[in-house]
Amino acid sequence: MERKRDEGIRKGPWKTEEDEVLLNHVKKYGPRDWSSIRSKGLLQRTGKSCRLRWVNKLRPNLKNGCKFSLEEERVVIELQAQFGNKWAKIATYLPGRTDNDVKNFWSSRQKRLTRILPTSSPPSKSQKNKKEVQPYHGCSQGSNSCPAFEVPKFSSSSEGESSSRAQSCSSSCMENLEMIRMVPLPELVNPKLLNFDTNIIHHELSLAEKNPCSESQEQIFPFSQIPDPQPDLIFSPESQELLARLEDHNIFDMFGQLDSSELGDAAQVLPIGPQLFEPVESCPSYEYHTGGDCRNGVEEKIDSTITPDSFFDDFPTDVFDHIEPPPSPSDR
DNA sequence: AAATCATACAACCGCAATGCT
DNA sequence: CAGCATTGCGGTTGTATGATT
Structure with a gap:
């Protein structure tokens, strides 16, 4: 018994x-x-x-039940790129978040991305091998420079009127990307903020009881130091991920038999990168939750989920002159 | 309205690191 | 210094809930 x-x-x-x-x-x-x-x-x-x-x-001051804010998502993405799957380490930069939170956030995000980009290799498994290797080229190493990624510059006026909307999107997207990359996150956030000294446990315990996430996000979250992009210009984390994947040669797996090395220079010549990524509000978008509900109760959900079809819609048509299309994109 | 699917979250497990005796 | 105990971390799994069909 x-x-x-x-x-x-x-x-x-x-x-x-x-x-x-x-x-x-x-x-x-x-x-x-x-x-x-x-x-x-x-x-x-x-x-x-x-x-x-x-x-x-x-533990006191946890943001239980709060979705990750845009800032938090940005931090996670950046730090994951920098540190790899060091969830505990990443969590120290996110007050109120645990390593488990970050881990769960990342894995569900990876699943979402896997659905959006089905041809890319499953990140969760590949992470194991890639551990400590820069998950994407470019900004990961030292956020101040992006030597591995030559940003194609466009004159948004003449590249092809068929996607003028995408053009305007792309230029602002690139600006935002640059902004994202300029922020040296690890220096901006004090990792010790989550250091719960037992001396303050009593105090915090009492505070925590009246400290739901909705009340405290702004107070606890120390990102006021980070230059905040205009909300309407910000890249969605998925956009950043997609862009990151573009920087990775694996992205070209999307194009079937075309070898990434074959594409080589063409990848820089062809304006395929930026046109894929668009500001959240003004461009057709994949499903995205801001998680901003903790801050203002507003949760954006843009209903047009990206599909491989729509994904290619904004390509300049001449792109496909160089690329053998996937077997039957329209079936999917 | 029911079934199915996707997502978020909580918790467990195994292993490694660290501390203690 | 070795052995054991404890703590910490990352991966994985199970489940509840919401969305979609």
């Missing part, structure tokens, strides 16, 4: 009573000695489980 200790370990969702016990423990002893919680018979959870619960749910 009472087989505790070894086999009576409780798993699964936490009850509020358990949370209270755990909180009491932390109030008394600080966030440590997790295994003693079980050895004292307070909870039938492993120390590991207790620690995880504290870190991910009970």
Whole structure:
């Protein structure tokens, strides 16, 4: 009946009573000695489980239930490019976010991107091999320079009237890209903001009880130092990702048999890059949630989800003179 | 209205790093 | 210094919920 200790370990969702016990423990002893919680018979959870619960749910000032804001998404994308899958490290730059949050955000984002760009290799698996290798070329290494990526400059007036809208989009997109790249994030955010000294646990615990995410995002989030792009000009994170993929030679896998090396110079000559990416508001867009609901309760959802068809729609038609099209794009 | 699908989130597991005796 | 315990991290899985068909 009472087989505790070894086999009576409780798993699964936490009850509020358990949370209270755990909180009491932390109030008394600080966030440590997790295994003693079980050895004292307070909870039938492993120390590991207790620690995880504290870190991910009970710790003060967590933004539980808040979607990632645009700024946060931007930070994650940039830092992931810089650090790889070092979620804990990335999380230190995002007050109120845990490594688990960042990890979950990233993986769901990767799934979304995989659906948008089905031909690209599954990121989650490939990440393993790529670890610590720059996930995309360009800005990752030292955000101040982008030596590997020559930004094609366009005169937005004459490149082809068939996609004038895309043209205007692309130029502003490129500006935004540059803005994004100019921001040296790691220097702008203090990683120690998430350092929960046990001395302040008591204070924070009391604060946390009246500290839902909606109230505190602006206060906690230290990105006021980051030059904030105009909201209507900002790149969606997906755009950035897509653009990042363009910088990667793998992107050309999209074009079927065409080898990326074959494309070589053409990749710079042909204006395919920027035209794929458009400001959120003014261009046809793929599904995108701003996650801005924490800030202002507004969640954008642009209903036209990108499809391979629409994806190619904004290409200048002469692009396809050089490219053998995928088997049957229209089927998809 | 029901079934299916996609997404977000919570939690577990294994391994590595670190600290303690 | 070795061995053990604890803590931390990243990958993965399970589940609840919402959206779509």
